[in-house]
Amino acid sequence: MSKEYTFEEVAKHNKEGDLWIVIDSKVYDVSKFVNLHPGGANVLYADSVAGNDATQAFFGLHRHETLLKLQYARLQIGTIRGEEEVIKALAPGELSTVPYAEPSWLADGYFSPYYTQNHRKFQKAFRKFCMEVIYPEAVRCEENGKRISQEVFDKLSEINFLPMRLGPGKHLEGRSLMGGIVKPEEFDYFHELIVNTEIAHFGTRGVVDGLFNGGVIAVPPILNYGSPELQAAVLPDLLSGKKFVALAISEAFAGSDVSGLQTTAVKDGDHWVVTGTKKWITNGTFADYFTTGCKTETGFTMIFIPRGEGVETKPIKTSYSAVAGTAYVTFDKVRVPVSNTLGQEGAGMSVILSNFNHERWMVTATSQSAQRLIVEECLKWSNQRMVFGKPLNAQAVIRAKLGKMISRVESGQNWLESITYQMNNMTYAEMSSKLAGPIGLLKQYISKNGREIAEDATQIFGGRALTVTGMGKLVENFHRTSGFDAILAGAEDVLGDLGVRQAIKKMPVNVKL
Numbered sequence: 233m234s235k236e237y238t239f240e241e242v243a244k245h246n247k248e249g250d251l252w253i254v255i256d257s258k259v260y261d262v263s264k265f266v267n268l269h270p271g272g273a274n275v276l277y278a279d280s281v282a283g284n285d286a287t288q289a290f291f292g293l294h295r296h297e298t299l300l301k302l303q304y305a306r307l308q309i310g311t312i313r314g315e316e317e318v319i320k321a322l323a324p325g326e327l328s329t330v331p332y333a334e335p336s337w338l339a340d341g342y343f344s345p346y347y348t349q350n351h352r353k354f355q356k357a358f359r360k361f362c363m364e365v366i367y368p369e370a371v372r373c374e375e376n377g378k379r380i381s382q383e384v385f386d387k388l389s390e391i392n393f394l395p396m397r398l399g400p401g402k403h404l405e406g407r408s409l410m411g412g413i414v415k416p417e418e419f420d421y422f423h424e425l426i427v428n429t430e431i432a433h434f435g436t437r438g439v440v441d442g443l444f445n446g447g448v449i450a451v452p453p454i455l456n457y458g459s460p461e462l463q464a465a466v467l468p469d470l471l472s473g474k475k476f477v478a479l480a481i482s483e484a485f486a487g488s489d490v491s492g493l494q495t496t497a498v499k500d501g502d503h504w505v506v507t508g509t510k511k512w513i514t515n516g517t518f519a520d521y522f523t524t525g526c527k528t529e530t531g532f533t534m535i536f537i538p539r540g541e542g543v544e545t546k547p548i549k550t551s552y553s554a555v556a557g558t559a560y561v562t563f564d565k566v567r568v569p570v571s572n573t574l575g576q577e578g579a580g581m582s583v584i585l586s587n588f589n590h591e592r593w594m595v596t597a598t599s600q601s602a603q604r605l606i607v608e609e610c611l612k613w614s615n616q617r618m619v620f621g622k623p624l625n626a627q628a629v630i631r632a633k634l635g636k637m638i639s640r641v642e643s644g645q646n647w648l649e650s651i652t653y654q655m656n657n658m659t660y661a662e663m664s665s666k667l668a669g670p671i672g673l674l675k676q677y678i679s680k681n682g683r684e685i686a687e688d689a690t691q692i693f694g695g696r697a698l699t700v701t702g703m704g705k706l707v708e709n710f711h712r713t714s715g716f717d718a719i720l721a722g723a724e725d726v727l728g729d730l731g732v733r734q735a736i737k738k739m740p741v742n743v744k745l
């Protein structure tokens with residue numbers, strides 16, 4: 233490895249059985265690898281490659297991470313004397329220097345009124361944690377579709393990951409958040425925004441939803457409406473990732489139209505008997521409990537149902553990874569104590585509504601971060617890809633697409649941060665009355681942006697955007713999964729309409745054109 237060569241020495245190794253190449257000042261002996269090369273042998277025997285500096289050819293066809301994989305890294309036998317590597321992978325926690333790859337508050341030389349030194353310290357430590365603990369697992373699980381390992385959940389529990397994902401509040405009291413970097417009483421919605429942003433920045437969408445998203449939406453009804461006994465019995469294990477809960481509302485019969493749901497709970501003494509089905513239940517495959525919306529005599533009621541006799545889950549194949557645990561859930565005469573009711577009987581709608589703002593805001597935050605990653609991918613690719621003898625970004629049509637993508641991401645970020653600031657300064661009741669409309673409109677705007685960015689990125693990457701591995705793998709994943717943001721937590725158009733209807737409701741009576 234430490235051996236140094238000149239380009240002249242490398243040039244002598246340019247034939248079958250004795251083949252060296254140089255990539256970014258590093259010398260690789262590919263004599264044996266050549267027959268295993270996924271791109272074929274003959275491309276490596278080309279005059280411009282064999283015994284030559286193949287840096288440009290390599291980066292036109294591979295991601296940098298290819299060279300970092302152990303099986304390929306060990307092909308390196310030395311370096312070129314007097315030359316230094318130029319292309320460096322980011323160290324865990326390090327910020328990207330690609331323009332617009334980071335929100336402006338993290339970009340060198342830019343400012344923001346929203347973030348404190350504590351947010352910066354928290355972001356740095358949390359990104360490092362994500363890259364070291366979550367990212368390797370995310371890549372594995374996205375491919376094999378298996379549940380995230382208990383070992384990783386235990387590490388998440390050490391930093392109090394799920395409690396932080398539930399936002400600021402009493403549930404954080406006495407907890408050490410991210411190794412104590414932020415005090416529980418100082419944790420605010422910008423800290424939570426950082427958490428949502430970082431976990432969505434790997435391009436592994438199924439894993440983001442598998443990472444306690446079920447808990448983020450299913451725990452608050454227990455936290456806010458469960459009896460003290462129920463809370464004491466289940467919250468410690470739920471918040472520490474030893475047990476899992478899924479929110480079971482939508483059915484094949486009804487989604488956004490919650491009043492059309494058919495799962496029924498009938499009283500029999502001091503028990504509910506629940507019968508019905510639920511569909512598209514995120515994290516349902518591996519959930520131990522279900523926070524379930526049921527039709528009861530007095531209306532719509534939320535009931536906490538443990539997995540047990542009469543409860544069955546079947547994985548649903550979706551266009552993203554099975555690690556999200558998307559399930560079809562069947563309740564067949566399931567008996568649950570009436571004390572498992574969350575909130576008042578018949579008041580289930582307000583239990584669900586009370587959490588919708590937070591859930592929708594979370595979806596916009598993760599979508600926004602995933603979009604920014606795609607902008608970075610496109611900026612890098614169009615800079616390194618050569619077409620007609622020039623970088624791809626020399627084409628005006630590509631620059632026009634990049635311009636639109638950047639504007640979408642920056643405008644989304646600014647609106648998201650402005651709403652986050654409102655959340656930080658409002659009571660929960662104020663948020664419910666003042667932010668439901670703006671968050672609905674924001675979610676519509678951001679999820680639409682996501683699909684438009686996916687379309688433009690696909691055009692920029694061409695055929696590479698269609699393959700699950702290789703150069704365009706993140707664009708492919710985003711193109712396949714960005715539509716989820718337009719559906720989960722409320723359909724895009726329904727939410728846009730909610731925003732407008734709320735505005736109409738608040739129109740003053742004393743104004744006319």
Ligand code: HEM
Pocket residue numbers: 253260262269270271272275276281286289290293294295298299304307701702703
């Ligand atoms: C140490 C050197 C190299 C290694 C370890 C390597 C490894 C790989 C791997 C793993 C792939 C599969 C796609 C991916 O995962 O990105 C691939 C594809 C390919 N490689 Fe290489 N490669 C090397 C050098 C080169 C060079 C110098 C060329 C120059 C022409 C080349 C041409 C190709 C082509 C044409 C493909 C197919 C690309 C595609 O399907 O889009 N490779 N290589």
